[in-house]
Amino acid sequence: MKKPTESLRNRQKQQRREAILAAARALVTEIGYDAVTLEMIAERAELTKPTLYAYFENRDDLILAAYLRVLENSATTRADLEGISSPLARLSIIVRRVLEANFSDPDSMYAWPPNPIANHPLFVTELQTIRNDLESLVRQGQALGEIASDLDPAVAIQCYFSVAGNYLTLRRLIDGGVVDAPTLIEQLHRFILQSLQPPAARGTL
């Protein structure tokens, strides 16, 4: 009986951590980095301040963790990629994962991190690692003819970032009733994948 209980507790702990990080991102987006306090995050996540301290040492660490968590969604090392060898198929899974994290849950809203986070050495290093991994997937796809050879990998990945990360603007399409969240995710995914593929592979017109 000991093991299942432990794993249940771990899962609860994990969920609570996610809730704290989501609350922090939402608050930073709404009122700005400087204005967010630990009290506000606790209140938003419906937890007490002491509970927050069980997870994070201080406010700055917590907010940094909240944005590092977002980068994790783009990681090329996750279990869902196991056994997938095609670089384009791997990118497809990563893009879908990121779009779903960004657009399916209205509470998970966040914008590009504020400067204190964006310039933080840990964030900069982590972002660079992810960029390098994704660019290397693009290069592998180009070598196999799955991805258009005339694209600059660094620009192609930034193009994907600019779309998948433009949460606040694209969100207006959902709020304005133009499309629902699953449709938006589907269509952005379609655009990003098609924008990477060579024209010949798509047999245009």
Added chain:
Amino acid sequence: MSKATKDGLRSRQRLARESAILDAARQILMESGFEAMTMELVADRAMITKPTLYAYFPNKLEIGVACMVRTVRRADGEALLAEEGLSPVDRWAVRVRMRLEDKFRSPEITVARPDEPIRTHPEFRQALNELTEHLASIVSDGRQAGEMDTGIASKVAAFVFISVVANVGFEQLIADGRTTTEDTLRTLTAQLTRGIQPRAHQHHNEETD
């Protein structure tokens, strides 16, 4: 000098000064954001006195909005002329090329996503809506003509276009020497046109597993 010539000169001077004010404001917005911007800072940067600045703009919000509206509307007239008589796909391609050339060849005009009071200002929203509607109408025509992917809503395509153009990460990549202006232009033009063209068949079946 005739009165008409003098008036013409004066209005040209006025436009030039207004443009210099917006250039100054743009630099401040990019460096320190809207909150930190003040009328003093703008006047200093534009090398004019504060009273002169007030003769052009009543407050910093109006400056910020004018600055962003200028960015959104830039190259519109030229693009409209160039689009005349073309098929939807070519009209889209013209828009993409002109916007991107403007963005990367005139970096002094690019402004990052605006801060809150500007972002929700009716004048800025209207400029953005006009651009969105125009882009969406091109895609809508293209879908009807079978030239563009019916799997992507025309407004979604328009928002994707705007998301790419508004992103300043590309300028950062160029500044960091990770790519060149030419490679960025070529790649984004290809991506923004291919991304909304119909695909005949799926080549990556693993993705649906």
